[in-house]
Amino acid sequence: MxxxxxxxxxxxxxxxxxxxxxxxxxxxxxxxxxxxxxxxxxxxxxxxxxxxxxxxxxxxxxxxxxxxxxxxxxxxxxxxxxxxxxxxxxxxxxxxxxxxxxxxxxxxxxxxxxxxxxxxxxxxxxxxxxxxxxxxxxxxxxxxxxxxxxxxxxxxxxxxxxxxxxxxxxxxxxxxxxxxxxxxxxxxxxxxxxxxxxxxxxxVGSDEAASGVIFTLDPESGFPDVVLVTGAYGLGEGIVQGSVDPDEFYVHKPTYLEGRRAVLNRRLGAKQVSLAWRPGKGGAIRTIPTPKARRQRFCLSDADVLALAGSAIAIEAHYSKLAGHPMPMDIEWAQDADGALYVVQARPETVISQRDADRMTTFRLTGTGEVLTSGKAVGEKIATGPVRVVRGARDLEAFRPGEVLVSTATSPDWDPVIKIAATVVTDRGGRTCHAAIVARELGVPAVVGAGDATQTLIDGQTVTVSCAEGETGRVYEGAVPFETEELSFSSLPRPRTKVMLNLAHPDMALRAARLPSAGVGLARLEFIIGEQIGMHPMAVAHPDRLSPKVRAAMARRIGEDISPRDYFVRRLAEGVGLIAAAFHPRPVIARLSDFKTNEYARLLGGRDFEPVEENPMIGFRGAARYDHPLYADGFALECEALLRVRRDMGLTNLRLMVPFCRRVEEGRAVLEAMARHGLKRGEDGLEIWVMCEIPNNVVQIDAFSGLFDGFSIGSNDLAQLVLGVDRDSEVVAFDFDERDPGVLEMLRQAIEGGRRNGRPVGICGEAPATYPEIAAFLTGLGIDSISVTPDSLAGTLKAVFEAEQAEAP
Known part of the structure; x- marks a missing residue:
């Protein structure tokens, strides 16, 4: 009572x-x-x-x-x-x-x-x-x-x-x-x-310190096994009002509870201003520009993030016990001037946690357009409409249903208008600001923290706002066509053959984890290195060999990290860690970097370290690089990051895979190099797989089986090497066909060879998704897993299930 x-x-x-x-x-x-x-x-x-x-x-x-x-x-x-x-x-x-x-x-x-x-x-x-x-x-x-x-x-x-x-x-x-x-x-x-x-x-005297918001689930995907901590300098109203883009930190609940205390992933926010009380006549809360040096630092230490996450996990557990069912929480925190941390509010999360866990609506662009501006995506949807730039109450009065609300930020008084908007775009704000919270609750997609939306977008201009491409939301010029698909997970078949996912973008991982897959069959390191780090590994290992101009560019990129090496290892570990955490405890197979020399050369500092090759496709790539003097020090950084994911983050569901391994001796040398860097096959359950994408991998599969724990067929490279076709050449592309009898024979030999040696064999090319007959062929041979992109999962599950049913006596 x-x-x-x-x-x-x-x-x-x-x-x-x-x-x-x-x-x-x-x-x-x-x-x-x-x-x-x-x-x-x-x-x-x-x-x-x-x-x-x-x-x-x-x-x-x-x-x-x-x-x-x-x-x-x-x-x-x-x-x-x-x-x-x-x-x-x-x-x-x-x-x-x-x-x-x-x-x-x-x-x-x-x-x-x-x-x-x-x-x-x-x-x-x-x-x-x-x-x-x-x-x-x-x-x-x-x-x-x-x-x-x-x-x-x-x-x-x-x-x-x-x-x-x-x-x-x-x-x-x-x-x-x-x-x-x-x-x-x-x-x-x-x-x-x-x-x-x-x-x-x-x-709490956060005027001179920091404050923010915590969710005990991911507020976009609804993924329940992470804590999201956001923070900025000054009073918390700055985040809620959307006047700042906050820092964001993820902590993985299951491994935290196992005693692995590590920040899973972090993103530096702009933190443009802070709100703080200042004395004077009557005193007042003022908006104060944040100095550039302070903006480039995270507002919280790792120790503070972990302390907040631990309290959030305890709060969620307590309220869940009171409710008798899981109760994700929305928590506000503040830091005093002396560094002490306080919780100042906690309430149940009432939007994402109420979503039907059995259903997912996916949106996908089917056309292209010029990107006018971009920011943080809220809502995982796509919408099109005419722009209405709102700078004050008078503009609100003119707002019409179906328009795109564009503003510097929103306020709670605008909620009735947000409800009738096609979508919302703001210059400032993070995923826990007012615009994001209300848009999420109303089911309206939003792009927040775009920076220049009110200057770039014009009243009446038709735009398409896409929040279905990961963390980044994009505003495209014109009405770009898109399609939607309704998935009911319970209605999808569950074949005996494992159907897994190919993922390149860590920001897609938490959403993709909701899909009924058996894990990740291929996580590519290249995207993280190329798009999120952008620096050549050897340039990071040897900045002394770079020009002053390139060193200055690297210094600007790394922000508050002590060195380019620390930045590279942290960003790579956090990218891979986010994917591994999303699917934990399901297996995640991360492929070591497989850039070609021309692709490596495009990275910052890359031209100082990469040779020029006539045919990079079959040149200095994959396993050939890892123990070679031209790349060994860069490979050491990759290994350090992957070891951090398994050892410090506790994500031992991470498996590793060696790409483009031409010879057995080369495979042995790579394994020895990995062991020297702390990644020893079998230690702490570490499995090391190899790509089966060169005819010699198939011919010598018995020998390769003695070195590696499993095989993943790369059907694209295997087909081009069997057929002698450069798949990147438009002139001979018509001759590239993974259904060719010679390619199918190689697939058969690879699967039978793996089974003969007690090694699992999967495939991570798109051939099974593109051609249902290949999925049926592989299933008939008893392949262990098929890995496809997330948008191909539903179709592949059905094709594989039907093939299994057809094979049944």
Missing amino acids: PRSDTGPASTDGGGYIRPFDTLGMEDVPLVGGKTASLGELRGLLRSRTIGVPDGFAVTARAYRDALSEAGAWAELKMLFDDFDPADVAELSRRGARARDIVYAATGGERLRGQIAAAFRALAASGEGPVSVAVRSSATAEDLPTASFAGQHDSFLHLRDEDGVVEACRRCFASLYTDRAIVYRINNGFDHSKVALSVAVMRM
């Missing part, structure tokens, strides 16, 4: 005040979800290094009594009878009147006196002058199926009794903001049955 609203209370004994330490989740009817949660957290985190600031609640009973004593209920009810919330002007008029009614009703001396006395008691309980945050807490908010986030007012850095009382009254009145009125109507809440409590809490 809920605790009585009349005690225990503060020293005035008036009954409208409840200290946080007397509250728990059973008190939601009295103080709302936000404040009840603060009381619950005070108890939960008492023994941890991260705490919850002290404070008190002004109960919902105070709100109800004040309105009853003022006789306000009848007029409030009348205001919202027979009311169309789509009429923006009328919504504004009635909302303003309702706020006036509540504000006037809550100004009585009895309530004022109790708030002032509670504030004095809180001030007396600490050292020095007190500064508090005053936050609204509705009795129907922060529920597992609804979120009122950002709909009611909050006030920061109040330092005197009159200011706190005034802020409490304005919080009570904010129950009738336009956005809150619309939200209640749309979600079937009776206005008169939703009350508001106010939390008064000691401020």
Whole structure:
């Protein structure tokens, strides 16, 4: 049963005040979800290094009594009878009147006196002058199926009794903001049955430190096994309002709970400004530009990230136990000037966690267009519409359904307009800003933190916004065609043959992990090195051999990392680690780098280390490089990163694969080099596979089987070498056909040779997805796994299942 609203209370004994330490989740009817949660957290985190600031609640009973004593209920009810919330002007008029009614009703001396006395008691309980945050807490908010986030007012850095009382009254009145009125109507809440409590809490001095938001799942894909910590300098409102692009950090829950304390992945945000209270006449919260040097540093140390993640995992476990089912959480944190960390809010995540886990709608562009701007993708969808640049309230009035809302940032007052937008694009903001949260809740795709959208995009211009290409959302010129596909996982067949995925982009991993695959048959290191690192491994290992111009470019790229080597190893480990974590404990096979010399030469510093070859396709690539003086030091960096994934991150589901290994002796030399760098086959369960993509791999498969744990057929290279066709040549491309009898015979020999030696054999080319007859052929031969791109998975599952059924007696 809920605790009585009349005690225990503060020293005035008036009954409208409840200290946080007397509250728990059973008190939601009295103080709302936000404040009840603060009381619950005070108890939960008492023994941890991260705490919850002290404070008190002004109960919902105070709100109800004040309105009853003022006789306000009848007029409030009348205001919202027979009311169309789509009429923006009328919504504004009635909302303003309702706020006036509540504000006037809550100004009585009895309530004022109790708030002032509670504030004095809180001030007396600490050292020095007190500064508090005053936050609204509705009795129907922060529920597992609804979120009122950002709909009611909050006030920061109040330092005197009159200011706190005034802020409490304005919080009570904010129950009738336009956005809150619309939200209640749309979600079937009776206005008169939703009350508001106010939390008064000691401020954490994050003005001079950092603050942010934590999700205990990935807020885009819904992947449940990570904690996402976002952070920026100054007060947390900067992140929520979307005025800054925050830093982001991922921590993998399962390996964290096994004792492997490591940041899985991190992304540096722009952190353009910080919000901070500054003294002066009356004091004020000001927006302060962040110095460039500070912007280029992460706002949190790894130790702080891991401490926050550990507390978030404990909070999620506690609330899940209370609910009797998994309860992902949305948590706000703040860091004091002395470095101490605090949780200042925790509520259930109410959008992604409510999604049907059995279904996935995929969007895919089928055409191309010029990219006008890009930012962080929110929503995994694609939408097309005319641009409407919104710079103020007057532009909002002109907004029409189906338009693309473009702005510097959004505010909670814009929620009714976001609901009718085709999509949202903002200059600033991260994946936990207001625009992202509301767009996600409304099912509207958004691109946030684009930087220059309001300058680049023009009113009336038709654009296509794609959030279906990984972490980066892109705005294309014109109406680019796209298609959608509805997948029901339970309706897909489950063949005996393992069907796995080919992945190059780590940012796609968390989404792809939802698909019913057997793991990752091919994770390419080239994309991470080429696109996310961009520096040649030998240039990283030997910066002394580079020109001053190239060294300066590398220095700009690495940011706060100590050296190019540290940057390279960290970024590669985090890229591979994100893929391995997404599919954990399913196997992930990462192929060592397989750039050709002309591709390596395009990397920063690459031209100083790469020879010029007439035919790079069959030149200095793959296994030939790893123990060669021209690349051995670069290969050592690859091994260091992969060892970090398995040893430090604890992701032992990661297997490694050697590409383009021409001879048995070459394979032996590569294994010895890997062992010297800590990657010894069999140690800690490490499996090392080899690509079967050269005819000699097939001819000598018995000998290769003595060295490696498995084979993955690269049908593209194998076919071109069997047929003698350069698949990159447009002139002879017509002769490249993986269905040729000679190629099929090589596939047969490879599979039978692997089975003869007790070695698993898979295929990671696109031939089985492109040609169902090849999938049937491979299945009939008893291949162990088939690995295809995510958009080919459903079709391949069906083709393989049908082939198995046809083979059945």
